[in-house]
Amino acid sequence: MKRVLIPLAEGFEEVEAVTLIDVLRRAGVTVVTAGLKAGAVSGSHGVAVVPDTTLEAVVDDRFDMVVLPGGLPGTTHLDEDPRVHALLKRLEGEGGYVAAICAAPAVLANAGLLSGKRATSYPTCMPEALLPTMTYLEEPVVRDGRVITSRGPGTAMDFALTLSELLTSKANRDEVEADLMRP
Incomplete structure (x- = not known):
């Protein structure tokens, strides 16, 4: 079974994090949520989530993918944590997937993982200095x-x-999507 890590930092975007956790678990993926520190983590709109563990406890574990939810200041906290950058670089080097939404693609860019790549983000959240190093798409x-x-x-x-x-x-994606009653 595939394993995904979703780090949660104070100020994460709730819609993004909860949607990712829920849909991936419905698909049969093992999702591990990890707070940057112990205890509940409050999202950017005041919704608190209790992560499964701490980042410290799983930072050296094997994952198939790391997914970063956006939100502010959550993205800033992820970007300022050297463990997050090290984890992303290690996973990318091992051939794993790295993914990010909203403001969080900036973390991938700052970790050097978007150079020469096609990428997107929330319109105002990609560091302008890094835009020439990638192909930015809307x-x-x-x-x-x-x-x-x-x-x-x-x-x-x-x-x-x-x-x-x-x-x-x-086929699994189609089954999950059909159960969600998507148009």
């Missing part, structure tokens, strides 16, 4: 090899379903 979900990015809360469902298909199969 599409809901962009996949370039093992790097997947998405725009924001409104694209969270498409993003989660894309990730579920990458980790499982098109």
